[in-house]
Amino acid sequence: MTDYPMPRRRKAKWPVAVLGATGAVGQMFVRLLANHPWFEITELAASERSAGKKYGEVTRWLDGPLPPATILNRRVIACDPGVVSAPIVFSALDAPVALEVETAFESFRMEPDVPLVIPEVNGDHLALIACQRQHRGWKGAIVTNANCSATVAAVALAPLHQKFGLKQLFLSTMQAVSGAGYPGVPSLDILGNVIPYIADEEQKLERELLKLLGTYADGEVTSAAFKVSAHTNRVAVEHGHTICMTIGFEESPTPESAIETMKSWDGLASTVGLPTRATHPLVVSDAVDRPQPRRDVNAGNGMTVTVGRVRRDAVLDLRMVAVGHNTVRGAAGGSVLNAELLATTGALDSA
């Protein structure tokens, strides 16, 4: 904790709530927040069915060591805006449920006044929060997770887009089953198989990627204007989305200059030193056959995106492959990092 002093002379940790705390992403939130230097879980919200029971009793813990007893023994509350009182609310709800429940919390991912943020990439979009609050009369702050594959792609592409300008982008993903939550993908569907379809995923990936790489100005985010086309596939991998990319640029870089650009990129300066940030949010591998999800997914505690196989393309300019952790970088970890960035800006001072 001494490594990450509370920002802005604040003394007490911020109380936070986790919506959908019992699911796969919810568990990841609990793990990341269990010993957080700035935030303290005060509410765990889930379905009506779980409400009133102990978190440890209603949660089938999916990975790694159990959270501390104080969390296991906490009573779950219902996902009800009248009940949740913490000023910071992390949401791990599946999209369809989120729609219904989060409506109450005044949050819609693609609404123009709701920032879709990866701190290192477009942390400045958090300025939209001010508009959102004014617009909606909301005092707290809800931090949504961006689509996981869009997040991995955006981290890999941000430095290249900033320097060379993306013009055309072809993506083909191989996504982990944890992206579908728990119980999620039936084993009979994925053992020894590939499913070349994930409902709504291609549209989300294309649309959110453009918003993530867009520009904030005057209370508005203008999406990036390059052309993007995606195939999204489910594969028999537990964690980690792999994305093959073929890229055309405004100004064509050599593979070497693209690699150099990615290696020297460190993201938005104000994110350096945030507790959940990886030392290097983007790493380029020299190995001929990396990145690979099982071997690279946990780089930077799951917050680093690893890129490799950067090479010339026969049709456009470059081909490369990116791997990132879908439930950490692409979900819970990204959301916590958003909140940390907000905390340093003063946006949470009244919370």
Added chain:
Amino acid sequence: MTDYPMPRRRKAKWPVAVLGATGAVGQMFVRLLANHPWFEITELAASERSAGKKYGEVTRWLDGPLPPATILNRRVIACDPGVVSAPIVFSALDAPVALEVETAFESFRMEPDVPLVIPEVNGDHLALIACQRQHRGWKGAIVTNANCSATVAAVALAPLHQKFGLKQLFLSTMQAVSGAGYPGVPSLDILGNVIPYIADEEQKLERELLKLLGTYADGEVTSAAFKVSAHTNRVAVEHGHTICMTIGFEESPTPESAIETMKSWDGLASTVGLPTRATHPLVVSDAVDRPQPRRDVNAGNGMTVTVGRVRRDAVLDLRMVAVGHNTVRGAAGGSVLNAELLATTGALDSA
């Protein structure tokens, strides 16, 4: 056998040899040839280490029921041109070995006088055999397997290329482990993982696809001229390569007309009725999440390529996904079909 009378009034079956008979693709040859109406295995060739031993003793049979006892008890011979006497030789040798051994058999896959053939797609390229024989003084016929992913892509694309003219093609494959032979991919590399690299595969796929979709005229094959770019990945699937494609055409079709074109395509007329040919070499699935390798790989006894998710693309014209059996359609089955087509043309009459 009554269903497939010997072609051209021939009475006796043709004796055939299988090179590399103990490996994964070699076993597939043995399965397909074990009860073949026109061909009879008379020689099984493998490494020096296996030579002289019974086929059943030196072969770790990978799938399905064992071949008949006459085959299991046959003595393996060495892959030596001085030893193999059958006029038709099927080769299942891995590329590096093939280079050395097949040299002796006067066969090089990308040499201009060696046909790279998928009967339904470019069976007319077999005309090159005549040039090859004249050129090299070779009397028999060696039938090589084309690259497995190039084969699957070519079957899916042939009708579209014929009608609308391919201009740009982006491919991203998810390839089965059997494509790497046996022992091939270590389980520690692929369980719960994706390997975004297969040595030389992208180059082979790009180059052979253009040759397969090329044009034969005057003793020469001219490769197709569209632009193609590929990512090739290994996934934890036993059999069946899945290929995501994004396609730009000379003359842009609607998804509906593309589907109609593929559904009504039946390949080269002279292949209809060949013993190993599928009734439909190309099938289009209407299901939103098909084709899938485990569920579609055995369509048409492994000789049918299944296409699905044919949809408009945001950047080029169309996106779609194809699945085909890599060791049947993309290797042994394709080679046997080649030989069957040759048999009907009279090219094997002297054999």
Added chain:
Amino acid sequence: MTDYPMPRRRKAKWPVAVLGATGAVGQMFVRLLANHPWFEITELAASERSAGKKYGEVTRWLDGPLPPATILNRRVIACDPGVVSAPIVFSALDAPVALEVETAFESFRMEPDVPLVIPEVNGDHLALIACQRQHRGWKGAIVTNANCSATVAAVALAPLHQKFGLKQLFLSTMQAVSGAGYPGVPSLDILGNVIPYIADEEQKLERELLKLLGTYADGEVTSAAFKVSAHTNRVAVEHGHTICMTIGFEESPTPESAIETMKSWDGLASTVGLPTRATHPLVVSDAVDRPQPRRDVNAGNGMTVTVGRVRRDAVLDLRMVAVGHNTVRGAAGGSVLNAELLATTGALDSA
């Protein structure tokens, strides 16, 4: 069809209903009955939610080629005893649902008057049907599936128990995910994992195995009296339960005599020639590392149990391993074979 003439001079096929027709086992029933020489599917029953819709629209077909259009277009009916009219009803319902629904059909698997039958092993127990009918005033015949792991073990052990008398039996299973139905086991639970627990499975396996190997006399089945203890595990296999067995006998056989006993066993004579029966219901493999589920599960079209690694035990008498298809031999195929045996006995003549 000419191969399997209708039994007892019957002319028309028996109409049959399948309960739970949309699930994993239900689909297997549909596949096995689609072209059956004696039975014809006239009713497909499933949940209220599916009732009234076409079978092809509400069924996510899990494996292999689709059933014929006549079946795909049939309207699903609700699992309601007042609605089902076919005299023969095959049930693929999951146990908990079965309890509620099948109650209406007067069937309880472990009730003393309900036969738990593997035709080759204890087909004579079907005599209980007469008692059941008398007892309950039931005119048709409901054929339940026995527990799948108990079935595989029983086929392997029947000849040994008949000849040498089982005294002590230790079992440890590695069961396929299809045994849990669809959606069943979440992929996040089983990818790269083993789950050493299947609810109620050990008790079912122990109890049903003793009933299957029990003796029928005077309208009553007396369970076998040997001692049995089981571990049941779920593994990342699609189809095929693998069972390790350590066995103590009344009269200790050598491995050679045990193998000979199994190889020469052919099951109940009256089952020979039934349409769904495998030529050899039990096969012994000589390979050092067989049976294996992926390689042996489809032996005898899924109706053959394969045994291997028969060897001396250091504590009791013998160790061996068995593999059988859980949804064919252990579920749908076994039930259909039961009905075929019933058909030849005259028990269905009035149906």
Added chain:
Amino acid sequence: MTDYPMPRRRKAKWPVAVLGATGAVGQMFVRLLANHPWFEITELAASERSAGKKYGEVTRWLDGPLPPATILNRRVIACDPGVVSAPIVFSALDAPVALEVETAFESFRMEPDVPLVIPEVNGDHLALIACQRQHRGWKGAIVTNANCSATVAAVALAPLHQKFGLKQLFLSTMQAVSGAGYPGVPSLDILGNVIPYIADEEQKLERELLKLLGTYADGEVTSAAFKVSAHTNRVAVEHGHTICMTIGFEESPTPESAIETMKSWDGLASTVGLPTRATHPLVVSDAVDRPQPRRDVNAGNGMTVTVGRVRRDAVLDLRMVAVGHNTVRGAAGGSVLNAELLATTGALDSA
């Protein structure tokens, strides 16, 4: 490092060599020794083919972050007793190779004067080192890894054997592919499959388990005398062996007293506080479906064995399931812990 002061007033770290450093277990040794407070890798030995090259160039790193640059840049030496000079040598060599190479190092795992040690279980057997040295004129110390499945079973059974006395033991294992090294198990053999056979594994497990639970007295280890019988299976799991056990005792415990005995067991007192030791070498899970390899394998940094499903048995006394990390607890980690224990006893003082 301040947490683990050098034992016995020693000042410099002990130089250590790793034999077979490039393989799967060798990599685990490198990971565990890279920042070890007492040991420093000075030699990395591997095959002739790798000798002279940099470790980082000849090693395909299988898991997790790469070791530090000082290790990656170290030149590999050949596994040759005339070349290796470190006084402590860790061996990760596969058994068949080990036989030949280790002969030169005077080490044979089942020789009566070579201790087979799990420090917490039978650390007192290290006393054999003195006999071994005297006997063979060997000054250094070679620490072999015990068989991985025997190790996991021994940790789980040690407290029960000490208190209640094992009489009969039936084991059935489900072993991870990393137990076979790299490249090891071909993916074509294990994807969606179970292999019910591992060469020599059952004999090793039975024999070594008895030696591990044996008694040291007067320069001799007497193996335990209970009866043991094993099935060993390979499953599609990356790391972590799962073992189902059915146990008969001299003095039958209730499940509750067995659980209490395991929970209160802490192993040999002199191992408490060794750098590589887990706080709890044995943990008992209360969850109905644990232990599971993917979820429990890393307990205690891979040095903890997790037991669960402790329940009454219908034939003998108890059934239970154990999971342990095969390449940490069952190989590299166990060997390092052995060396640490040796270090505290003074046996390495002259080294």
